[in-house]
Amino acid sequence: MATVTLKNVVKRFGSFEVVHGANIDIRDGEFIVFVGPSGCGKSTLLRMIAGLEDISGGEIAIGGKVVNDVEPADRGIAMVFQSYALYPHMSVEQNLSFGLRMTGNPKADTERRVKRAAEILRISELMDRRPKKLSGGQRQRVAIGRAIVREPQVFLFDEPLSNLDAELRVQMRVEISRLHKELGTTMIYVTHDQTEAMTLADRIVVLRGGHVEQIGKPLDLYDNPDNQFVAGFVGSPKMNFIKARVVGHEARGVVVELAGEEKTRIVQPLADAAPETGSKVIVGVRPEHFGLAGEGDADLPVAIDVVEHLGGTSFLYARTANGEDVVIQRDATRVPDTPGITVSIRKSYLFDEKGLRLR
Amino acid sequence: MRYRNATAYRFLTPYLLIFAIFWVWPIISSFMISFQATRTVPWRFAPGFNWGRLIGDPAFFNALKNTLLILVIQVPVMIALAMVMAVLLNSPLLKARGLYRFAFFAPVVVGEVAYSAVFRLMFSLDFGIVNKLLNSIGLPKIDWFSNVTPAMALIMIAVTWRWAGYNAIILLAGMQSIPEDVYEAATLDRVSKLKQFFYITLPLLKPVIVFCAVLSIIGTMQLFTEPFLITERGGPGGGTETLGLLLYRQGFRSLNFGYASAVAYTMAALAIAITLVQLWLTREPK
Ligand SMILES: Nc1ncnc2c1ncn2[C@@H]1O[C@H](COP(=O)(O)OP(=O)(O)O)[C@@H](O)[C@H]1O
Ligand SMILES: [Mg+2]
Numbered sequence: 001m002a003t004v005t006l007k008n009v010v011k012r013f014g015s016f017e018v019v020h021g022a023n024i025d026i027r028d029g030e031f032i033v034f035v036g037p038s039g040c041g042k043s044t045l046l047r048m049i050a051g052l053e054d055i056s057g058g059e060i061a062i063g064g065k066v067v068n069d070v071e072p073a074d075r076g077i078a079m080v081f082q083s084y085a086l087y088p089h090m091s092v093e094q095n096l097s098f099g100l101r102m103t104g105n106p107k108a109d110t111e112r113r114v115k116r117a118a119e120i121l122r123i124s125e126l127m128d129r130r131p132k133k134l135s136g137g138q139r140q141r142v143a144i145g146r147a148i149v150r151e152p153q154v155f156l157f158d159e160p161l162s163n164l165d166a167e168l169r170v171q172m173r174v175e176i177s178r179l180h181k182e183l184g185t186t187m188i189y190v191t192h193d194q195t196e197a198m199t200l201a202d203r204i205v206v207l208r209g210g211h212v213e214q215i216g217k218p219l220d221l222y223d224n225p226d227n228q229f230v231a232g233f234v235g236s237p238k239m240n241f242i243k244a245r246v247v248g249h250e251a252r253g254v255v256v257e258l259a260g261e262e263k264t265r266i267v268q269p270l271a272d273a274a275p276e277t278g279s280k281v282i283v284g285v286r287p288e289h290f291g292l293a294g295e296g297d298a299d300l301p302v303a304i305d306v307v308e309h310l311g312g313t314s315f316l317y318a319r320t321a322n323g324e325d326v327v328i329q330r331d332a333t334r335v336p337d338t339p340g341i342t343v344s345i346r347k348s349y350l351f352d353e354k355g356l357r358l359r
Numbered sequence: 360m361r362y363r364n365a366t367a368y369r370f371l372t373p374y375l376l377i378f379a380i381f382w383v384w385p386i387i388s389s390f391m392i393s394f395q396a397t398r399t400v401p402w403r404f405a406p407g408f409n410w411g412r413l414i415g416d417p418a419f420f421n422a423l424k425n426t427l428l429i430l431v432i433q434v435p436v437m438i439a440l441a442m443v444m445a446v447l448l449n450s451p452l453l454k455a456r457g458l459y460r461f462a463f464f465a466p467v468v469v470g471e472v473a474y475s476a477v478f479r480l481m482f483s484l485d486f487g488i489v490n491k492l493l494n495s496i497g498l499p500k501i502d503w504f505s506n507v508t509p510a511m512a513l514i515m516i517a518v519t520w521r522w523a524g525y526n527a528i529i530l531l532a533g534m535q536s537i538p539e540d541v542y543e544a545a546t547l548d549r550v551s552k553l554k555q556f557f558y559i560t561l562p563l564l565k566p567v568i569v570f571c572a573v574l575s576i577i578g579t580m581q582l583f584t585e586p587f588l589i590t591e592r593g594g595p596g597g598g599t600e601t602l603g604l605l606l607y608r609q610g611f612r613s614l615n616f617g618y619a620s621a622v623a624y625t626m627a628a629l630a631i632a633i634t635l636v637q638l639w640l641t642r643e644p645k
Binding site: 050052072073074077078079081083085086087088089098099102103146150 | 538540541543544545546547548549550551554558559562563
C-alpha cells in the first residue's frame, strides 16, 4: 500500500503536449478514478505512473519515493489492461504465475499466491484453460488475478470493463469494489464512463484535454462542480445548460433572466463578485431539479418533444421558448399529457461565459 | 441452387481446362512415365526399371546425401539468422527501417545468374574478396571450388544469403502481430527482455517459424540454381550435386525422362514426409 503523488506532471509526444502539468495527491488505500472524454490523457497519465511512458516534466512519487527514473518493474505497481493483455499461449495458471516463475520466486510462495488470487476471483476451475477458451468476463478476472499475484502497492486499471457487455460490466464493477475492500490497496482506475467513476471512486479526478478540471468525492463533484465541463460530465442524463442574462442585483443575490419574461427570473446568491447587469451567463439545471410550476424560483414554459417512460421515472425531452433543448426528469405518475407545460427551477448553478462556476 | 452451381462451373470451365491440361495432366503423366523405360523407342512399361535403378544408384544416394546435408545445416542456420535480423528490424532503436527492410529483401529480387556470377567472383581463389579478407586476418586461402567441403559450405552460404532476408521479413510480420501490451504486461511482471523473447516471442511465433521452415525445406529439396551455376553443375566431381541437379542431368542431358520422373517423385515425397514430421513435432498441444 502506498500513496501516489503527481507534481506538475507533463507529457509531450515529440513537441505535442498532451498532459499539461497535473497535480494529484492520492492517499494510501484510496480508490481513485481518472475520468474524462476519450483522448484527454487518462491512459497517458496511468502509463506514466506505471513507467510505460517517460515523464516529460514534473515528478511522480510512489510511497513517498520519486520514481521518475525507476524501472516499471521496480515501482511496486500492477496494471490491468483494457485488452487484458493475457499471454495467449499460456494456461490461466501459467498466466498468473509467469512473472513470479521468471523472477525465481520460491515455488511454494508462488503456488500460495496463485491459489489465493484464484479464490478471490473465483477462477479456480479455469486454471488449465487457455485465454482463447475464456469469456470476456473470465479473461478480465484472469487479468486482475495476474495483478493480484504480484501483491503490488498500487493497482492500475485502464478501462478494464470497456470490452464487456452492459450486464457483465455492472457485475464486474461490484467485484472490483469488493476487491478494493478486501485488499485495501491503493487503486487508480481509468474510465471514460462517469457512471463507473461515480459508483467506484472514493475520489474522482476529472480530466479534459490534458488538464485536471476538478478532484473530489463523487457526490461533491455532483453537488458542487467547479465549472461547466465537470457539471456536464458528471451525472446522467446530463445537466441542462440554458443561456441567460443578468438583469439586476438584489440584496439576496444576482438576478438572472432565462427567457425574456419576468417569471423566468432566478435570484442566485453569490459570494464572489457578481457579474455586471447585461452580461451573459449560463444557468445549469439538473434534470431532477425541475419542479411543477410555482414550486421553485422561476417558471419556464417548455414544449415537449418526446417522453420516455422508464417505469419509476420518466424523461421529458423538451425545448424552451428560445429553442434550447432541456431534459426534465419526473415521477412516472406525474407526466402531463399535453404538448407544453411550465416547469419550475428548484435548484440551479450559475456559470460565466467561459464556463467557470459563479458562487 | 443446382442451376446456379452449373452456371458457375460453366464460367470456370476455361480455367479448369487449362488447369487440367497444364497442371494436373503433367503430374499424372510424369508419374506414369516414371514406370516406363524411356531409353528405348518406343517407351515401354517396365515398373521396376527406374524405381529399381533408383534404389541401387550411387549417384542418387550421393545427391540425396548432399541435399539432406544442405537441408539439415542450412535451414536451421538460416532461420536462426532470419530471426536475429527480424529482431533487429523490429527494434525501436533502429533508424531508416524501410531501407533495411528493402536491403534484406533485395537478394530475392536479384537475378539468379547475376547473383551466382557475383558469388563466383567473391569466392574466387586468387581475386576473390573473401580470400583476401581471410588472408588479411592471417587465415590461409580456401579453394572454394575444388574441394567438396568448402564447395558445400559455399552453396549453403549462398542460399542463406539469398533467402535469410525473405524469411526475416515473414518473421518480422509475425512479430509485429504480437500485441505490444503483452510485452508491457511482461515488463510489469518483472520479466527481462531476453526472457520475454524466449517465453513470449518464440512460442507465439511458432506457427510462423514452422511456415518458414516448411517453405525452406521445400525450396532446399529442389535446390538447383546454386550448385548448377556457382559450383558448376554440382562440382567438384558431383560433390555438390543435389537431387534437383540429378533430375536435370537425367532428364535434359541424358533425355532419360522415366528416371528423371522417378527422382522428381522421390523429391516431392521426401519434402512432404519431412514437412509432415515437422508439423507433427511442432503441433499445438491440446
Ligand atoms: N504514443 C503516442 N504518440 C503520440 N501521441 C499519443 C501517443 N499516445 C497517446 N497520444 C495522444 O495523447 C492524447 C491522450 O491519449 P490517451 O492518454 O490515450 O487518452 P485517453 O486514454 O484519455 O483516451 C491523445 O491525443 C493521443 O492521440
Ligand atoms: Mg485510454
